[in-house]
Amino acid sequence: xxxxxxxxxxxxxKIVEGNFRPxxxxxxxxxxxxxxxxxxxxxxxxxxxVIPLSGVYLPRVNDLVIGKIADHSSLxxxxxxxxxxxxxxxxxxxxxxxxxxxxxxMTKHFAIGDMIxxxxxxxxxxxxxxxxxxxxxxxxxxxxxxxxxxxTRVPRLIGKRGSMIQTIEQATQTRVLIGQNGIVVVTGRSPxxxxxAVMAIRMVEDEAHTANLTQRIKGLLNVPDTPxxxxxxxxxxxxxxxxxxxxxxxxxxxxLEVEGEK
Amino acid sequence: xxxxxxxxxxxxxxxxxxxFDELRNVKITVGPVKNADGSAxxxxxxxxxxxxxxxxxEVHPKxxxxxxxxxxxxxxHMSPFSTDTRKxxxxxxxxxxxxxxxxxxxxxxxxxxxxxxxAIDVYVxxxxxxxxxxxxxxxxxxxxxxxxxxxxxxxxxxxxxxxxDNKIVLDINDEEDKEGQADMPVAYMPRLEQVTLLxxxxxxxxxxxxxxxxxxxxxxxxxxxxxxxxxxxxxxGNETELKEETQ
Amino acid sequence: xxxxKRSTIIVEHLRKQQMWDALSRGKRLDGRDFSETRQLVIExxxxxxxxxxxxxxxxxxxxxxxxxxxxxxxFEGLENKGALIxxxxxxxxxxxxxxxxxxxxxxxxxxxxxDRGVRESEMIDxxxxxxxxxxxxxxxxxxxxxxxxxxxxxxxxxxxxVAALLTAKLPIFEMQDQKVVDSGNTQPMPVTSMPVSITAxxxxxHVLIDPSAEEEAxxxxxxxxxxxxxxxxxxxxxxxxxxxxxxxxxxxxxxxIKGKEVRARLKELLVNNG
Numbered sequence: 001x002x003x004x005x006x007x008x009x010x011x012x013x014k015i016v017e018g019n020f021r022p023x024x025x026x027x028x029x030x031x032x033x034x035x036x037x038x039x040x041x042x043x044x045x046x047x048x049x050v051i052p053l054s055g056v057y058l059p060r061v062n063d064l065v066i067g068k069i070a071d072h073s074s075l076x077x078x079x080x081x082x083x084x085x086x087x088x089x090x091x092x093x094x095x096x097x098x099x100x101x102x103x104x105x106m107t108k109h110f111a112i113g114d115m116i117x118x119x120x121x122x123x124x125x126x127x128x129x130x131x132x133x134x135x136x137x138x139x140x141x142x143x144x145x146x147x148x149x150x151x152t153r154v155p156r157l158i159g160k161r162g163s164m165i166q167t168i169e170q171a172t173q174t175r176v177l178i179g180q181n182g183i184v185v186v187t188g189r190s191p192x193x194x195x196x197a198v199m200a201i202r203m204v205e206d207e208a209h210t211a212n213l214t215q216r217i218k219g220l221l222n223v224p225d226t227p228x229x230x231x232x233x234x235x236x237x238x239x240x241x242x243x244x245x246x247x248x249x250x251x252x253x254x255x256l257e258v259e260g261e262k
Numbered sequence: 263x264x265x266x267x268x269x270x271x272x273x274x275x276x277x278x279x280x281x282f283d284e285l286r287n288v289k290i291t292v293g294p295v296k297n298a299d300g301s302a303x304x305x306x307x308x309x310x311x312x313x314x315x316x317x318x319x320e321v322h323p324k325x326x327x328x329x330x331x332x333x334x335x336x337x338x339h340m341s342p343f344s345t346d347t348r349k350x351x352x353x354x355x356x357x358x359x360x361x362x363x364x365x366x367x368x369x370x371x372x373x374x375x376x377x378x379x380x381a382i383d384v385y386v387x388x389x390x391x392x393x394x395x396x397x398x399x400x401x402x403x404x405x406x407x408x409x410x411x412x413x414x415x416x417x418x419x420x421x422x423x424x425x426x427d428n429k430i431v432l433d434i435n436d437e438e439d440k441e442g443q444a445d446m447p448v449a450y451m452p453r454l455e456q457v458t459l460l461x462x463x464x465x466x467x468x469x470x471x472x473x474x475x476x477x478x479x480x481x482x483x484x485x486x487x488x489x490x491x492x493x494x495x496x497x498x499g500n501e502t503e504l505k506e507e508t509q
Numbered sequence: 510x511x512x513x514k515r516s517t518i519i520v521e522h523l524r525k526q527q528m529w530d531a532l533s534r535g536k537r538l539d540g541r542d543f544s545e546t547r548q549l550v551i552e553x554x555x556x557x558x559x560x561x562x563x564x565x566x567x568x569x570x571x572x573x574x575x576x577x578x579x580x581x582x583x584f585e586g587l588e589n590k591g592a593l594i595x596x597x598x599x600x601x602x603x604x605x606x607x608x609x610x611x612x613x614x615x616x617x618x619x620x621x622x623x624d625r626g627v628r629e630s631e632m633i634d635x636x637x638x639x640x641x642x643x644x645x646x647x648x649x650x651x652x653x654x655x656x657x658x659x660x661x662x663x664x665x666x667x668x669x670x671v672a673a674l675l676t677a678k679l680p681i682f683e684m685q686d687q688k689v690v691d692s693g694n695t696q697p698m699p700v701t702s703m704p705v706s707i708t709a710x711x712x713x714x715h716v717l718i719d720p721s722a723e724e725e726a727x728x729x730x731x732x733x734x735x736x737x738x739x740x741x742x743x744x745x746x747x748x749x750x751x752x753x754x755x756x757x758x759x760x761x762x763x764x765x766i767k768g769k770e771v772r773a774r775l776k777e778l779l780v781n782n783g
Contacts, residue, residue, distance in 0.1 A: 003585065008407060008494065008497070010417070010493045010494060010497075011371075011408050011413075011414035011415070011416060011417055012414065012415065012416035012417050012451075012452075012453045013490075014453075017512060025360075025413065027415065027451075029454075034415070034416075034453070036413040036414055036415065037408075037411055037412075037413055037414070038408055038409070038411065038493060038497055052411055053411075053497055054300065054409060054410065054411035054497075055299075055410065055412070056299060056317070056318060056319070056410075056411065057409020058377075068521050070519060080519075083375060084317065084318035084319045084320060084380040084381075085320065085379070086320060102485070108345045111521055111522070112519060113520065113521055113522040113525065114521075114522050115521050115522065115523050125330075126329065126378075132402075141523060143523065143526070144523060145523075146523045146524050146527070152411065185523070188326060201295055209497065211499060226620055231486045273530075295602050295603075295656065295657050296657050296659065297569075297602075297603060297604045297605065297657050297658065297659070298602060298657075301602070308557065308558075310555075310556070312602060312656060314601075314602035316601075316605050319605070337601060337609050339600075339609075341573070341575060341577070341652065341654050342596070342650065342652035343556055343558065343559040343562060343573075343574075343575020343577055343650075343652050344556070344557060344558060346558055347577075347579070348579060348650050348652070349575035351598055351652065352595060352611075383601070385600065385601045385602045385609070387600050387602060387654065387656075389556060389654070390556045390557060390558050391558070452577045458748065491575060501593065505706075
């Protein structure tokens with residue numbers, strides 16, 4: 001285990017001098033590594049990065065996102081994914097290759113205002129993100145309490161190996177569906193549980209930069225301070241399957257090692 | 263230019279009691295506009311200015327988008343009640359020019375290539391005007407851009423210097439602007455040591471030009487510290503060090 | 510400039526369903542009762558360059574109104590009255606859906622409805638604002654800037670306008686050698702009444718006082734009713750839907766009760782202002 005140095009930075013701050021590789025939100029200026037965004041700077045063996053604390057969501061291929069159907073043409077839906085780019089979901093993705101705009105009624109599947117879980121299959125500097133719903137548990141979200149958090153807080157909300165979100169789900173008897181783009185849907189049997197989960201999520205959002213957050217969340221939820229069970233319990237319909245969650249979390253882990261949570 | 267009264271008294275104090283190298287009171291609040299992606303409110307002397315940033319977001323109309331970088335758009339606007347005599351709400355030529363130089367003052371700090379085909383909108387609204395509203399506006403806009411999480415090489419700090427009663431002084435206020443001899447607004451990126459806005463209104467002797475520029479840059483550096491403090495306070499409260507999690 | 514920008518909020522179906530569920534239980538999404546207004550904060554005299562000013566926060570909706578007093582010619586047909594001109598601008602800072610430019614029809618309606626409340630209530634005794642009858646009168650500008658928009662701009666703008674006018678200091682102009690001269694003294698505005706608007710939105714069968722932006726995006730119709738201590742002075746039904754007569758009568762009753770509460774807040778300003 002190598003040592004990682006962390007500090008709070010704003011754009012233009014010098015993080016460190018020396019032969020380090022600039023990774024994320026960091027530029028090299030002479031021998032100095034400079035932060036380009038507000039956040040937590042981490043200097044490790046492999047380089048220097050800043051985990052941002054503000055900013056809109058920028059799409060990445062393979063991200064799991066929750067989007068809102070904003071419009072549709074005769075060939076595709078336009079999906080608002082809470083980003084600077086609208087995403088497109090081709091009608092063929094839903095109807096198959098023999099889709100015919102004359103015969104198939106697109107609004108029967110997704111109408112304007114519907115929320116969907118989708119995966120980004122293509123995106124680069126030259127074109128808008130393209131989505132798919134062709135995977136198990138992707139598609140329309142039938143119910144749930146919707147909230148928006150800053151996309152920069154998503155890794156913190158998931159926590160290491162899903163520890164944070166598991167703590168919240170188990171204590172409140174809810175299912176929490178998290179899009180990488182900061183859209184969150186909470187479902188649960190009791191409104192009290194849902195309300196409590198929403199409160200906890202808001203607290204994570206407000207205090208993402210602070211240490212010992214898991215402890216405070218446990219305090220809020222009245223959870224004894226023991227390690228959460230290893231297995232994530234089965235998911236309700238509409239939530240991504242465990243394998244997907246894991247892959248998301250792995251990615252997040254690479255990105256976020258803010259704390260040495262167990 | 264004839265002067266009706268002395269703007270500097272025998273003891274070397276200016277009409278508002280400041281010394282030559284003194285800034286007016288500057289206070290920056292980060293994030294006052296709930297709906298915006300980033301925002302800042304600045305009180306710079308009697309200036310009260312709100313800056314809000316939306317973006318990066320989709321460009322409308324679409325043909326304005328650039329394939330390799332983000333479009334930066336700026337609007338500097340004065341509320342009708344912000345001035346001594348009511349200002350017509352329609353944009354004046356002065357506001358159009360300031361919007362342009364403001365955009366050009368901010369653009370060098372932004373890593374616009376990170377957001378191809380998108381747009382960033384910066385709206386600066388002067389609610390109460392005093393001398394140096396463009397400098398205060400740029401200062402607030404730069405903080406709002408950082409608050410919006412836009413990638414930046416550095417913050418842009420802005421301050422003017424000028425000539426009053428033949429003396430070069432920092433941070434010209436309204437009376438000094440109207441009755442003084444020269445006003446030089448400057449915007450500056452302190453880490454990169456780059457000037458991104460420079461204007462001059464009035465007459466300076468050859469040797470005074472450099473003195474005035476240096477003084478304004480000195481002012482920008484003071485403003486820079488206030489900007490940084492405001493952002494740190496908003497995001498990290500009074501903590502400056504990240505304490506490691508204790509297990 | 511025409512633009513393809515989407516100019517309205519699309520409320521997610523999930524959120525709409527949540528809203529309807531909550532409404533059927535007698536609650537709103539933010540926890541309020543149907544007749545409950547959001548927190549109202551009024552500050553006055555915040556713009557020193559104006560003759561009067563107020564900042565009003567109604568929930569997250571935030572409006573600044575500034576009063577500027579000048580002299581000019583009277584309006585035609587109103588030769589023996591001062592002129593009152595009210596404008597509103599929703600600043601592009603206020604929401605992602607606003608673009609800079611001349612006011613669109615909704616903002617014009619907003620300014621006109623607020624103006625109507627002030628005018629029809631005869632809040633300001635304009636006959637006292639004449640310098641040379643038929644020739645030179647006081648011109649009172651009230652300019653409203655909406656800084657952040659989270660629904661019910663009508664009421665927030667109305668309160669800001671009234672608060673700014675109530676606390677404004679009217680410069681005393683005098684005629685000397687056929688020229689207007691500012692005497693340097695001020696006096697309070699000649700205020701005779703206090704118009705207060707209360708806006709309600711109808712969503713399905715429910716009528717909600719002081720709608721948020723999200724509620725406005727779901728509403729079928731809207732009604733703004735302005736009252737004074739004496740009774741009603743202005744009304745505007747807005748949006749594409751309709752109302753049943755009973756719903757309007759209920760809204761009028763709410764406007765009377767709630768209007769009195771807001772008026773009490775405004776009267777405090779007058780007391781504090783001396």
